[in-house]
Each structure stands twice: as C-alpha cells, then as structure tokens.
Amino acid sequence: MGMTITEKILARAAGKTSVQAGELVNANVDMIMCHDVTTPPAISMLKEKGIDKVFDPEKIVVTPDHFQPAKDIKSAELHKRLDSWAKEKKLPYYYKLGRAGVCHALLPEQGHIRPGEVIVGGDSHTCTYGAFGAFSTGIGSTDLAAAIATGVLWFKVPTSMKFTLNGSFGKGVYSKDVILEVIRRIGTDGALYRAMEFVGPALKEMTMEARMTITNMAIEAGGKNGVIGFDETTKAYLDGRLKGKTDYTVFESDADAEYVHEDTIDCSALEPMVAFPNLPSNGKTIGECAGEAMDQCYIGSCTNGRIEDLRIAAGIIKGNEVAIRTIVVPATPEIWKQAIDEGLAEIFYDAGCVVSAPTCGACLGGFMGILAEGEKCVSTTNRNFVGRMGHPKSGVYLASPATAAASAVEGKLADPRNYL
Numbered sequence: 241m242g243m244t245i246t247e248k249i250l251a252r253a254a255g256k257t258s259v260q261a262g263e264l265v266n267a268n269v270d271m272i273m274c275h276d277v278t279t280p281p282a283i284s285m286l287k288e289k290g291i292d293k294v295f296d297p298e299k300i301v302v303t304p305d306h307f308q309p310a311k312d313i314k315s316a317e318l319h320k321r322l323d324s325w326a327k328e329k330k331l332p333y334y335y336k337l338g339r340a341g342v343c344h345a346l347l348p349e350q351g352h353i354r355p356g357e358v359i360v361g362g363d364s365h366t367c368t369y370g371a372f373g374a375f376s377t378g379i380g381s382t383d384l385a386a387a388i389a390t391g392v393l394w395f396k397v398p399t400s401m402k403f404t405l406n407g408s409f410g411k412g413v414y415s416k417d418v419i420l421e422v423i424r425r426i427g428t429d430g431a432l433y434r435a436m437e438f439v440g441p442a443l444k445e446m447t448m449e450a451r452m453t454i455t456n457m458a459i460e461a462g463g464k465n466g467v468i469g470f471d472e473t474t475k476a477y478l479d480g481r482l483k484g485k486t487d488y489t490v491f492e493s494d495a496d497a498e499y500v501h502e503d504t505i506d507c508s509a510l511e512p513m514v515a516f517p518n519l520p521s522n523g524k525t526i527g528e529c530a531g532e533a534m535d536q537c538y539i540g541s542c543t544n545g546r547i548e549d550l551r552i553a554a555g556i557i558k559g560n561e562v563a564i565r566t567i568v569v570p571a572t573p574e575i576w577k578q579a580i581d582e583g584l585a586e587i588f589y590d591a592g593c594v595v596s597a598p599t600c601g602a603c604l605g606g607f608m609g610i611l612a613e614g615e616k617c618v619s620t621t622n623r624n625f626v627g628r629m630g631h632p633k634s635g636v637y638l639a640s641p642a643t644a645a646a647s648a649v650e651g652k653l654a655d656p657r658n659y660l
Contacts, residue, residue, distance in 0.1 A: 242494025244400040245467050246435040249375040249491055253358045261399040261498070269299070269387050271352060273361030275343050276304035280321040282362065282385035294329050295391035298484055301352050302326045303335040305342045306600040311607040333483070341572030341598040344368040344456060344542035348448070349572055351481040355470045356489035360387055365542050365622065367458045371451040372478070373470040373490060378459065398464040400435040400493075401501040405442035407508030412657035414552070415450035416544060416620070416640035418442075419457045420513040421505060424523035432462035434500065437493065442507040443468060448477040449548040456543045457622050460520040469493070512656055514618070515638035518626045526643060526655045536617040537562065537648035538629070539641055540569025540596070541603045544620035547575045547582075549641040554584040556645035556659040557591045563651030566593040567609045569601055593648075605629050611636075618647040 243251065243258060251259040253267035274282075279302070286292070294300060304322060307315035319337075326334040335346060344365055347353055355373035360366060362384040369376035377395075379387065387393050403422055423430075436458045443451065451468050458466030470490040478488075511525040539545070539553050550570060568588050570576035576598055579585045588595050602609030603621040611617055611630030616637065619629065624636035639647070642656035649659070 241498055242496040244435065244437060244493045244497045244499070245373060245469060245491045246375055246400055246437070246465060247397060249356055249358060250395060250397055252356065252489070259397045261397050263397045264394060265397060266392055266394050267358050269360055269391050269393055270354070270357035271359045272300045272384070272387050273343050273347055273359070273363065273366060274300060274302045274322070274384070275306060275363060276308065276315070276318045276322050277306045278362030278381045278384060280318050281381040282388060283321060283325050285382065285385040286389060291389050294331070294388050297329060297331050299391070300331055300388065301333040301347055302331055303340045303343050303346055304337065305340060305598070306604060307606050308337060308340050308599055309597065339573055342542045342545060342600055344452070345546055345571035345575070348372065348452065349574060351483040354478070354482065354488040355474065356491050360384070360393065364459045365456050367463060367466045368452050368456040368542060370455040370458070370465050370467040371448060372474055373467065375465055375467070377465045396433070398433055398435045399500045400437055400497070401431055402499040403436065403438050404502070404504045405438060405440035405507055406504060407442055407506045409442070409445055409507050410510065411660050412512050412642055412655065413507070413510050414640045414642060415446055415453045417510050417513040418505060418507060419454045420515050420520070420523045420638065421510055423457065423461045423521045424513070425503065426461055428460060428519055428521045429462040431458065433464045436461065436463040436466045438466065438468045444473070446473070447548060448473060449546040453543055457520065460622060512640060512643045514643060514653055515624060517624050517635040517637065520622070520624060520638060526653065529653050530655055532653045533616065534564055534618045534637070534647055534652055535615040536609065536611065537564055537566040537644050538602055538609055538617055538619040538621065539567070539644050540571060541600065541621040542571065543622040544641050545569055545571030545575070547578045549620065550575065550579050550584050551582070553641040553645040554587045556642060556656060557593070557649060558587045560591055560649045562592050562648040564648060566591070566648040567596060567602065568593050569596045569608065570598055572598050602629050618644050618653060620644050
C-alpha cells in the first residue's frame, strides 16, 4: 500500500521508510511558530523545570500578533515576557512591533515555510502552512514547550481524506467559498484528527494566498492538518523568498495511497457562501441569505488579510461608501505598505473604512472591532462560535473578502457578483 503526502513527511521526520495511519511516531520538528498568547505559558513551564535552552534558534520564529499592539496591561505583560525570552535566547527570527504581523501570513511571506517539513505552532490555524506541501499542525503550550526544548514531538499518524476540486471559478467565487462548502458538507467534526488533502485542476487557478485560505480552515472541520501538493505555483512563491536553507524535499501521494473518505467539488457550480452563526459548517449560498442586515464588516485575519484579499475587497468598495462600520486589517507590515503603495488604503479611507495596523484583533474577540449584544458582523475570519468576536449574543457571518465588501457597501449580506 502506498503512502499519502502526510504519511511520507511524518515517515521522513521519524527516520522511517514508511508509516501507517494510526501509528505513533516521534518526529523531528523542522520549524516552530511562537506568538504572544501560547508561548509565554510555554516559557514559564520550561523555567519551572529548569530547562534553559532552545533546541535550535534557527528553527523558531516569534511574533506577537493576537494582542499587538498591546491592548491592556495583561497583553503588555505577555509581550514583555515574549520579548525578554526572544532576546535572551538570541533568536534571529523575532519579528517585534513594527515588523510583527499575523503569524500565519507572516511566516510564509518571510520565507520560513518549506515543503516536506514538519511545522508546529501554538495556534490551531498553524495548519495553514500545509498549502506548501508540508505537514503543519497546531499544538498547545505544553507540547510547544517540549518542542522548543527538544525539537521532537510524538504524533499519531492521521488517516487521510481527499477532496478533488474540479472546474473553474465563476465570477464572485473564491477559495473561501470552496472551503466553506467543504465544511458545510462534512461538518465541524467531519475530519476529526484526519489529514485533509486537496487535489484537482481547480488548484491551478489558485494563488498561494488562495490555497492558504483553504488549508487555514482545515481545523474548522476538525482536521489535524490540511495539505496541498507542490507545483509550479508553490515553486514560484518560494523562489528568492526562503530564509536559511533554500533546499527542500517534495513529497507526492502515491497512486495507491489509502483515503478513508473522498469527495469531489465542482467549483464551476459554486456560489458565494456565507457561514451563519454559530458554526463554520452552517453555510448558505448568497442566494439563500442576501438581504440580512449587518452592523459591521471585518476584512482581515490569517485567513483573508493578505494583499490579494485586500485587492479583491477594494475592487468592490472603490467608488462606494460603506453603509456599516467596516474594519480593514492588513495581515503584515509588508501587506500594509503594499496597500498604501497600490492606493488600496486610500480607497478604503474614501469609502469610510477604518484601516488598522497588522493584528489578529477582533477575530478572536481581542480588540479593534468587538461586537455588542445583538450586533451582526460579516467577516473574512475563520471561526464564528458563540461570542467569538464579542458579546455572546452577537453573531459572526463568515464570507470571502468579495462578499464581505459587497455587504459593507449595502449594509446587508450582498452578492459580490453584482459588483464584478
């Protein structure tokens, strides 16, 4: 029996010729992502155990993002602890305020993600990096501490699911609509501790930014990781970008690899999607829900805060004035600067939007757009659980940047195809 990409990567990291789904392996970690929420507890654990080392400073990337700039005393203390630790350990890849950005946009942009590697981070959406043909997954602070100190973690090799994406994207349909449709089909636990592998000709139409949107939300179906194979689009993104070592190993799934579930999505038949509160699986087509009044629009996050997303949103908003409170959050300083250089920030300003510095902000109910009781927000983020962006009686409606922008202009859920 052949192996999937996920199995091959874990076999390589465990020093084995092959592994099987369900097998427990000790795997060498190639890259660790650290941010301001889960890393300080990990640092404290290490200090309590008298462990005063990191396994390899070159394999750790640090950035504050969830509460940066600090929103209150508690978040300032988290930043102080993270800052002191990164300086003490002389970590070369520490992106502090002014260069800090939303972690899952920052690491690929800055060249820290390579195909074929095992990547972990103290954040559930670390599965984003699987878009590069890597095994990437989120871990808690305890495992994060162990990884920082030893560079090794144990994993149960996940079973794999295959999603074949056929057809071409119609007007107003984007990769966010694809993953919302997938999650609608299988539910928020449909991929529980499974690898979600995406294949098919529709991927050729997707940029790396679009692909990262898909793998970013694998966790919203319960997935252990999301993965997309390496191709010329991947190579073009990586060329001239990688920091540290520039070589990498590409793995492909064998023709006889085993999948516990397979599904096919005809992207040509998809419509813009909106996931209603309070689950990412509660998806409806825009034709089913257009007209529902909104109070806020949020365009940003590790899912859809990249320059491509801002261009899409600006293309719809240009020449219009937003009808509701609209917050635009570029995911990294480079994206922020690009938005200014390309005139996108001016478009948002002219339309009456708020443009923020890079931060996770309101996505997790942190700051920069918290919702009051009864308020509804159409958002390009990835999670819409009860109270996710504020009051437990508020509502978050997940959508693509295009759908969110059209809704901002009309003050209600709106079809982006009317603006394209």
